[in-house]
Amino acid sequence: MLWFCAELPAFGLEVCARRMLDDARPATLIEDNRVVACNDTAFADGITIGSSLATAHSISPGLAHFCRDVAAERERLRFLADAAYRFSASVSIQEPSAILLEVDGSLRLFGGLYGLKRALIGLLGELGHRADIGIGHTPLAALALARARENCELPRSPGSDVVKSAVIESLRRIPLQYTELDADAVERFSNMGIDTLGQVLALPTAELGRRFGPKLLDYLERISGQKPDPRILVTPVERFTAELNFLQTISNKEALSFPMHRLARDLEHWLIGRQLGVTRLGWRFAPFGPTATTMEVEFARPQQSNQTLLSISRLKLDAIDLPDEVLSLRLTTIRLAPWQDESRPLFGRTELAGHSPTELIDQFKARLGDDACAGIRIHNDHRPEFAWTAVAPTLRNAAQRDRPTSPSTARRPLALLRTPKPTRRRQLTLLRGPERIDVGWWSATNVYDPMHRDYFVARHVNGSQCWVFVDRNGDWFIHGYFS
Amino acid sequence: MIHRSGPTEALLAHPDVWRADRIEPRAQGIGTGYPTLDALLIDRGWPKAGLVELLSDRVGIGELRLLGPALAALNTDEQRWVAWIDPPHIPYAPALAEIGIDVGKQLWVRPTSSDDALWAAEYAAKSGSCSAVLAWLDESKLTPKDIRRLKLATRRGETLGVLFRPDDAARRQSMAELRIALAHTATADRLSVEILKRRGGWPIARLELPLAHRTTRISRFDLREQLTTWRASGWRMRQLPPIEQSGESRPMRVGL
Numbered sequence: 001m002l003w004f005c006a007e008l009p010a011f012g013l014e015v016c017a018r019r020m021l022d023d024a025r026p027a028t029l030i031e032d033n034r035v036v037a038c039n040d041t042a043f044a045d046g047i048t049i050g051s052s053l054a055t056a057h058s059i060s061p062g063l064a065h066f067c068r069d070v071a072a073e074r075e076r077l078r079f080l081a082d083a084a085y086r087f088s089a090s091v092s093i094q095e096p097s098a099i100l101l102e103v104d105g106s107l108r109l110f111g112g113l114y115g116l117k118r119a120l121i122g123l124l125g126e127l128g129h130r131a132d133i134g135i136g137h138t139p140l141a142a143l144a145l146a147r148a149r150e151n152c153e154l155p156r157s158p159g160s161d162v163v164k165s166a167v168i169e170s171l172r173r174i175p176l177q178y179t180e181l182d183a184d185a186v187e188r189f190s191n192m193g194i195d196t197l198g199q200v201l202a203l204p205t206a207e208l209g210r211r212f213g214p215k216l217l218d219y220l221e222r223i224s225g226q227k228p229d230p231r232i233l234v235t236p237v238e239r240f241t242a243e244l245n246f247l248q249t250i251s252n253k254e255a256l257s258f259p260m261h262r263l264a265r266d267l268e269h270w271l272i273g274r275q276l277g278v279t280r281l282g283w284r285f286a287p288f289g290p291t292a293t294t295m296e297v298e299f300a301r302p303q304q305s306n307q308t309l310l311s312i313s314r315l316k317l318d319a320i321d322l323p324d325e326v327l328s329l330r331l332t333t334i335r336l337a338p339w340q341d342e343s344r345p346l347f348g349r350t351e352l353a354g355h356s357p358t359e360l361i362d363q364f365k366a367r368l369g370d371d372a373c374a375g376i377r378i379h380n381d382h383r384p385e386f387a388w389t390a391v392a393p394t395l396r397n398a399a400q401r402d403r404p405t406s407p408s409t410a411r412r413p414l415a416l417l418r419t420p421k422p423t424r425r426r427q428l429t430l431l432r433g434p435e436r437i438d439v440g441w442w443s444a445t446n447v448y449d450p451m452h453r454d455y456f457v458a459r460h461v462n463g464s465q466c467w468v469f470v471d472r473n474g475d476w477f478i479h480g481y482f483s
Numbered sequence: 484m485i486h487r488s489g490p491t492e493a494l495l496a497h498p499d500v501w502r503a504d505r506i507e508p509r510a511q512g513i514g515t516g517y518p519t520l521d522a523l524l525i526d527r528g529w530p531k532a533g534l535v536e537l538l539s540d541r542v543g544i545g546e547l548r549l550l551g552p553a554l555a556a557l558n559t560d561e562q563r564w565v566a567w568i569d570p571p572h573i574p575y576a577p578a579l580a581e582i583g584i585d586v587g588k589q590l591w592v593r594p595t596s597s598d599d600a601l602w603a604a605e606y607a608a609k610s611g612s613c614s615a616v617l618a619w620l621d622e623s624k625l626t627p628k629d630i631r632r633l634k635l636a637t638r639r640g641e642t643l644g645v646l647f648r649p650d651d652a653a654r655r656q657s658m659a660e661l662r663i664a665l666a667h668t669a670t671a672d673r674l675s676v677e678i679l680k681r682r683g684g685w686p687i688a689r690l691e692l693p694l695a696h697r698t699t700r701i702s703r704f705d706l707r708e709q710l711t712t713w714r715a716s717g718w719r720m721r722q723l724p725p726i727e728q729s730g731e732s733r734p735m736r737v738g739l
Binding site for chain 2: 372374390395430454457460482
């Protein structure tokens with residue numbers, strides 16, 4: 001067993017600061033009117049941990065302060081666990097601010113211990129979190145090492161014995177405040193002159209048990225691996241929902257693109273973790289009040305990349321009216337599909353490879369409306385109006401090619417009129433015909449209007465070559481043009 | 484040919500002298516399927532990446548059949564769309580298939596406003612996902628700047644852009660690299676072509692092309708005979724009572 005622990009030291013502030021639209025603004029996290037965490041800008045301004053809120057505000061007038069939001073932290077940690085699911089199937093949450101991964105089976109795929117560590121830090125960094133990684137043979141050892149920022153020397157793909165001895169060696173150096181022991185016990189040890197875990201482990205077990213109770217012994221056995229330590233593993237959620245509540249209202253669409261990007265990036269990582277693509281997603285723009293505007297975006301093919309999701313969403317956004325002041329933004333997935341990457345040619349057309357045929361359809365649908373573009377197909381019916389159909393556009397290859405179904409001697413016009421246009425016999429010179437096309441009494445729509453027509457190729461007096469018919473009343477109509 | 488004296492000939496033979504009538508064909512276009520037309524075009528066909536204008540007030544004189552062979556070739560060679568932006572009538576699938584066009588690669592776009600149509604044409608052209616873009620745009624809203632943008636888009640996306648415009652557009656400036664005015668001729672299945680502008684050459688006046696995919700291949704005598712028979716039978720047909728009561732040779736209507 002090999003465990004990774006990602007401990008997020010500034011998690012509380014990072015969760016709250018997601019609501020800010022400007023990363024460079026100084027921000028602090030407040031508990032009991034005292035600063036408990038501050039971001040880099042606030043730190044550079046001279047705000048120190050432990051100073052009062054009033055002091056902080058007088059040092060830095062533009063300061064944003066947040067109270068800790070435990071519910072939001074829990075939700076975010078859950079999301080991060082889902083995103084980390086791509087590295088391992090055994091992910092577990094260690095509240096308040098760590099996730100644990102069992103990575104024994106994933107090392108080779110992600111390029112060894114250090115490749116995986118880099119990938120995990122990279123993922124969390126992209127999602128806006130700084131992480132310290134601890135590696136251990138038990139979950140608790142990994143957690144303690146991550147909190148203490150203690151790196152043990154390990155080869156790229158170590159055997160379990162090597163890990164165990166190296167980890168225990170490192171654990172011995174860890175100060176007790178980084179362990180899961182309660183504050184009371186840590187203080188009592190400190191009064192006895194015992195500061196590191198190594199010193200505790202050196203003491204006789206029976207004596208320790210008598211003085212500190214079975215809880216301490218249990219912890220020591222679990223951290224060193226003498227006792228199994230089963231974790232509750234995360235089962236990925238079936239649906240992605242993320243919401244951002246802004247600090248100030250947003251009243252123009254341009255300013256919305258930043259938070260939208262933030263949510264779309266989260267969604268991308270969630271989708272990669274689940275190996276899914278989204279085919280329909282919903283945005284919800286809510287003002288202060290009950291009425292929210294929702295916008296649904298549909299894709300012709302499952303999509304993952306946040307750039308695609310955003311560019312199509314933006315086109316759609318241009319066309320809708322938003323509330324005057326948007327205070328919260330929510331992104332949900334409505335329909336998901338298994339992810340399958342498109343195969344691209346190995347050689348050639350590389351300069352255009354960034355744009356796939358389905359992307360064009362998505363862009364058209366988003367800007368022009370869902371039914372603005374269509375593909376056409378031949379439909380096997382002898383009545384001219386029904387010999388074709390409009391279908392959802394999908395690019396087909398040569399093997400699926402439609403073959404002409406009409407008799408080879410018949411001629412059909414390239415352009416068909418939606419409704420036949422009345423004309424006069426004397427404007428026409430008949431060139432070919434007749435071709436009789438008869439009834440459609442079996443079709444419910446046509447019961448009272450059976451088709452009974454004699455078709456001709458004719459030349460109109462104005463020079464165009466048209467497809468005309470005469471119906472049973474002797475009236476002449478143009479039905480198409482030989483364009 | 485004017486007989487030239489020695490010094491002029493020598494001067495003209497100088498490699499630095501450029502002569503407009505001696506442009507080497509580059510032979511990299513899409514063959515039009517009409518050898519007479521190919522011979523006049525610098526690319527030996529429609530440009531692979533460029534804008535063509537076809538000018539005509541009439542529908543149905545053969546404007547699509549002129550493009551037919553080229554579209555069929557594009558459909559065979561390339562796995563890309565052919566976008567039809569706002570055509571005036573339904574692109575009729577059976578007929579398209581008949582002249583060799585792959586209907587599965589046609590994308591019929593129906594924008595609701597002229598702005599959207601222009602946007603769609605430009606976007607389709609520059610996306611690189613279309614081998615050809617055929618566009619019917621609102622002439623009253625079309626500015627020279629728009630046409631320039633369309634042309635740049637076709638270059639970028641390596642697309643054959645074809646713009647259908649009315650006759651009087653010939654009087655207006657255009658950046659398109661090839662402008663052809665189309666007109667009907669005295670006989671059917673022939674198209675009169677006038678090249679108003681082409682690269683590497685002067686305009687060409689009036690040229691009659693026999694269209695591919697003829698609609699009429701029947702002798703005048705046969706036609707007359709058929710029509711006579713039809714008139715006789717047609718007369719009888721109109722004398723017949725409505726279908727509902729005339730039972731004998733028609734399928735029975737059950738349960739309707």
